[in-house]
Amino acid sequence: MTLAEIAKLVGAQESSGAGSLRRVSAAGNAGADAIVFAQDDAALRTAVGSAAGAILAKKSDAAIEDARILWVKDPKYAFAVCARALQQDDGEPLRHATAVVHATAKLGERVRLGAHVVIEAHAELGDDCSIGSCATICRGATLGNRVVVQPGSVLGATGFGYVRNAETGEYLLFPQQGGLVVEDDVEIGANTTIDRGALGETRIGKGTKIDNQVHIAHNCRIGKNVVIAAQVGISGSCTVGDGVVMAGQVGLGDHVTIGPGVILGGASGVFPNKTLEGPGQMFMGVPAEPLKDYLKNVAKVRRLK
Amino acid sequence: MTLAEIAKLVGAQESSGAGSLRRVSAAGNAGADAIVFAQDDAALRTAVGSAAGAILAKKSDAAIEDARILWVKDPKYAFAVCARALQQDDGEPLRHATAVVHATAKLGERVRLGAHVVIEAHAELGDDCSIGSCATICRGATLGNRVVVQPGSVLGATGFGYVRNAETGEYLLFPQQGGLVVEDDVEIGANTTIDRGALGETRIGKGTKIDNQVHIAHNCRIGKNVVIAAQVGISGSCTVGDGVVMAGQVGLGDHVTIGPGVILGGASGVFPNKTLEGPGQMFMGVPAEPLKDYLKNVAKVRRLK
Amino acid sequence: MTLAEIAKLVGAQESSGAGSLRRVSAAGNAGADAIVFAQDDAALRTAVGSAAGAILAKKSDAAIEDARILWVKDPKYAFAVCARALQQDDGEPLRHATAVVHATAKLGERVRLGAHVVIEAHAELGDDCSIGSCATICRGATLGNRVVVQPGSVLGATGFGYVRNAETGEYLLFPQQGGLVVEDDVEIGANTTIDRGALGETRIGKGTKIDNQVHIAHNCRIGKNVVIAAQVGISGSCTVGDGVVMAGQVGLGDHVTIGPGVILGGASGVFPNKTLEGPGQMFMGVPAEPLKDYLKNVAKVRRLK
Numbered sequence: 001m002t003l004a005e006i007a008k009l010v011g012a013q014e015s016s017g018a019g020s021l022r023r024v025s026a027a028g029n030a031g032a033d034a035i036v037f038a039q040d041d042a043a044l045r046t047a048v049g050s051a052a053g054a055i056l057a058k059k060s061d062a063a064i065e066d067a068r069i070l071w072v073k074d075p076k077y078a079f080a081v082c083a084r085a086l087q088q089d090d091g092e093p094l095r096h097a098t099a100v101v102h103a104t105a106k107l108g109e110r111v112r113l114g115a116h117v118v119i120e121a122h123a124e125l126g127d128d129c130s131i132g133s134c135a136t137i138c139r140g141a142t143l144g145n146r147v148v149v150q151p152g153s154v155l156g157a158t159g160f161g162y163v164r165n166a167e168t169g170e171y172l173l174f175p176q177q178g179g180l181v182v183e184d185d186v187e188i189g190a191n192t193t194i195d196r197g198a199l200g201e202t203r204i205g206k207g208t209k210i211d212n213q214v215h216i217a218h219n220c221r222i223g224k225n226v227v228i229a230a231q232v233g234i235s236g237s238c239t240v241g242d243g244v245v246m247a248g249q250v251g252l253g254d255h256v257t258i259g260p261g262v263i264l265g266g267a268s269g270v271f272p273n274k275t276l277e278g279p280g281q282m283f284m285g286v287p288a289e290p291l292k293d294y295l296k297n298v299a300k301v302r303r304l305k
Numbered sequence: 306m307t308l309a310e311i312a313k314l315v316g317a318q319e320s321s322g323a324g325s326l327r328r329v330s331a332a333g334n335a336g337a338d339a340i341v342f343a344q345d346d347a348a349l350r351t352a353v354g355s356a357a358g359a360i361l362a363k364k365s366d367a368a369i370e371d372a373r374i375l376w377v378k379d380p381k382y383a384f385a386v387c388a389r390a391l392q393q394d395d396g397e398p399l400r401h402a403t404a405v406v407h408a409t410a411k412l413g414e415r416v417r418l419g420a421h422v423v424i425e426a427h428a429e430l431g432d433d434c435s436i437g438s439c440a441t442i443c444r445g446a447t448l449g450n451r452v453v454v455q456p457g458s459v460l461g462a463t464g465f466g467y468v469r470n471a472e473t474g475e476y477l478l479f480p481q482q483g484g485l486v487v488e489d490d491v492e493i494g495a496n497t498t499i500d501r502g503a504l505g506e507t508r509i510g511k512g513t514k515i516d517n518q519v520h521i522a523h524n525c526r527i528g529k530n531v532v533i534a535a536q537v538g539i540s541g542s543c544t545v546g547d548g549v550v551m552a553g554q555v556g557l558g559d560h561v562t563i564g565p566g567v568i569l570g571g572a573s574g575v576f577p578n579k580t581l582e583g584p585g586q587m588f589m590g591v592p593a594e595p596l597k598d599y600l601k602n603v604a605k606v607r608r609l610k
Numbered sequence: 611m612t613l614a615e616i617a618k619l620v621g622a623q624e625s626s627g628a629g630s631l632r633r634v635s636a637a638g639n640a641g642a643d644a645i646v647f648a649q650d651d652a653a654l655r656t657a658v659g660s661a662a663g664a665i666l667a668k669k670s671d672a673a674i675e676d677a678r679i680l681w682v683k684d685p686k687y688a689f690a691v692c693a694r695a696l697q698q699d700d701g702e703p704l705r706h707a708t709a710v711v712h713a714t715a716k717l718g719e720r721v722r723l724g725a726h727v728v729i730e731a732h733a734e735l736g737d738d739c740s741i742g743s744c745a746t747i748c749r750g751a752t753l754g755n756r757v758v759v760q761p762g763s764v765l766g767a768t769g770f771g772y773v774r775n776a777e778t779g780e781y782l783l784f785p786q787q788g789g790l791v792v793e794d795d796v797e798i799g800a801n802t803t804i805d806r807g808a809l810g811e812t813r814i815g816k817g818t819k820i821d822n823q824v825h826i827a828h829n830c831r832i833g834k835n836v837v838i839a840a841q842v843g844i845s846g847s848c849t850v851g852d853g854v855v856m857a858g859q860v861g862l863g864d865h866v867t868i869g870p871g872v873i874l875g876g877a878s879g880v881f882p883n884k885t886l887e888g889p890g891q892m893f894m895g896v897p898a899e900p901l902k903d904y905l906k907n908v909a910k911v912r913r914l915k
Binding site: 098100116118120121134136138139152154157158160162163164165166169170171172173174175177191193195199200213215217231233235249251253267269271272286287293297300301304 | 329330331333379381382384385386388389395397401403419420421437438439455456457490492494495496512514516517518530532534535536547548552553554571572590591603606607609610
């Protein structure tokens with residue numbers, strides 16, 4: 001792409017610079033074919049000193065002039081937009097020969113299946129999905145368009161619900177016959193597990209991003225554009241609102257409700273049946289409390305004699 | 306099954322209702338072929354208002370009359386019993402063509418192996434086991450009858466034990482040549498790992514149920530009818546008594562002993578070499594303490610000035 | 611091996627005992643072909659009473675005499691050395707027929723690939739690596755010599771980095787095109803995930819040992835001879851010094867620095883951007899503090915009225 005095309009792509013003012021851009025990179029290993037980004041003045045100076053062919057920088061930092069600079073509102077975001085536009089097909093066949101797809105499964109257009117992928121009976125995948133190696137999409141799970149699943153994840157397995165025989169102490173599986181719906185643009189890391197519903201469904205909302213080794217239990221309803229970092233565990237029947245952010249290792253007990261826009265700090269935990277609310281409000285600790293209270297309590301204990 | 310057959314199955318009084326039952330469901334999407342259950346009066350009213358062909362309800366709630374109702378002691382348990390009885394064969398071949406079974410492995414009758422399953426040398430599986438896709442049963446691991454393993458789990462891998470060379474600081478693997486025994490009726494979730502013993506064995510007792518992403522280290526002895534929720538981590542050489550319940554993300558240090566019937570709350574942690582005891586006693590926090598003390602301590606800190 | 615050969619191997623004084631040793635074992639099931647070890651006097655007495663053909667014991671415990679005893683400085687270490695020397699080839703083909711290796715991947719000598727392993731494009735493995743079943747070595751990941759990976763692990767998957775569109779609230783993947791380098795003698799457990807760098811690299815230092823279900827995010831630099839127990843989660847861009855020990859379920863926020871030789875107790879957590887230092891210093895709790903302070907704080911809270 002030319003610098004002018006990049007400028008148009010990221011909504012920057014037109015630039016007088018020339019150049020043919022083929023990749024994004026860090027300033028440290030940028031060549032004339034590379035786009036770099038600078039979030040602040042220091043980074044911008046480094047970028048200007050590099051061999052990069054295009055530099056995405058914040059409009060307000062206009063003290064430095066260079067024909068390669070494209071002034072944008074959010075350089076990091078613009079950089080990601082460029083990366084996506086410059087993404088090249090890796091030339092691999094869409095469907096690896098070792099992928100197992102059940103005869104009753106339905107695949108949309110341009111679905112990419114890695115080696116040893118398993119798509120079970122009655123599963124449905126929308127267009128442009130990409131499923132990593134050794135991942136399993138279980139019986140009846142439904143994925144929207146552009147869903148990305150990294151290797152080793154298991155979507156739609158039997159949930160963990162048992163009823164105890166009061167006399168013998170033995171456990172019997174409660175039926176786990178519900179569905180799993182993963183909406184458009186959800187991206188899921190490696191070795192993550194999301195269970196199907198028991199009688200109802202488990203649902204992951206549009207645009208939600210889920211890291212590695214996350215566990216989401218049966219009957220959860222996760223909202224749209226939720227961010228769930230690695231090793232988070234969400235127990236059964238939780239409701240997580242749109243735009244929630246969960247840092248790593250957060251744990252939710254069952255039937256928890258997290259309101260839209262709430263932020264849960266790393267390793268914080270919420271007791272069963274509790275509700276946390278407040279858009280932009282950050283919670284920390286076990287049991288999770290507002291960040292201010294959490295820090296106060298930590299300080300109070302340290303001050304104790 | 307007829308209503309009379311269902312009544313017999315769940316030990317209910319005979320019912321005058323007719324009907325042919327083929328499935329279990331929630332009241333919301335029940336038809337005349339569906340069995341539903343009601344744990345309380347409100348649920349019973351909903352169930353009676355539904356199109357369900359059979360309703361499992363608690364004997365004490367006898368105020369409502371309906372020929373479809375079967376009065377039982379534990380409707381939820383009865384519902385699970387019905388679900389199991391109505392379970393239908395999915396018509397898939399027992400052993401997927403891509404499953405790899407070593408020539409020295411021994412499989413019982415009616416063992417179901419999903420796609421890309423790996424059964425290593427000298428592994429033994431009892432009758433009616435079901436192993437999900439991409440799961441591995443490692444060399445020499447022994448599974449009893451009716452053991453269920455969800456996709457991606459690894460049973461019997463090399464444990465994590467090293468000896469440090471005091472001079473170089475390098476670590477050398479301590480031999481991990483022991484066995485793994487998983488007794489009858491154990492059910493294991495997706496992406497869970499249970500390591501073989503070092504010199505002795507790791508053992509999972511009869512009827513124990515283990516959720517997704519649980520880690521059980523070498524040399525552990527887990528009792529019978531234990532419930533282990535997702536992301537629990539059990540370090541080496543722990544002993545867990547019969548009927549213990551561990552909520553999600555619990556962590557046990559090595560050589561911990563948990564007495565029979567103990568309940569560990571979510572994300573609680575037990576230090577190495579400690580013992581927790583008391584059937585029905587619930588522990589919480591890190592380090593885990595009796596629930597009452599835990600709640601008191603949380604409250605005390607919050608009250609501090 | 612003869613007793614004399616074993617003595618030479620472990621640097622023990624010559625022994626007058628005869629015997630042909632073929633395996634290591636616990637004293638409880640030792641025969642004349644087995645080597646056992648004793649870390650203290652009680653264990654030595656048990657060992658002497660067993661049928662073992664060779665006994666590795668601590669030089670200082672010389673009160674007991676037996677021609678089978680080899681006096682060494684660290685019996686447990688010597689035992690591991692013997693186990694490695696006696697290790698026998700299992701006769702399996704090095705590369706299982708179902709392993710998928712991309713045409714552009716490079717494998718060193720004697721690389722062992724389990725069933726359903728996936729080696730993606732441009733990945734490089736050194737000599738004597740061993741990759742367990744259903745593990746994936748992603749595109750471009752580089753492994754040194756003697757790297758061991760247990761089943762189900764995923765090395766080099768796309769990292770978890772997104773930029774938020776401030777107007778729509780949607781997330782866009784930040785480019786995750788960096789590399790993963792795993793140095794010589796690293797050993798990795800089952801179902802662990804280590805992500806590739808975003809623009810730079812993720813690196814695991816020589817001799818580091820990583821347990822099951824560990825998550826290491828993009829851009830981390832893990833030092834040499836680090837020990838990372840199960841279910842540890844390390845966020846992006848962390849630096850972990852040589853010889854660090856992390857117990858199970860530890861969590862590091864992003865951009866954390868752990869100095870060389872630090873010990874992190876089970877389930878402890880470090881906030882983003884923090885630095886912990888002190889060789890041999892143990893930290894506990896969330897937020898992690900020196901063990902002494904942690905224990906003091908726990909005691910202070912319990913004493914409160």
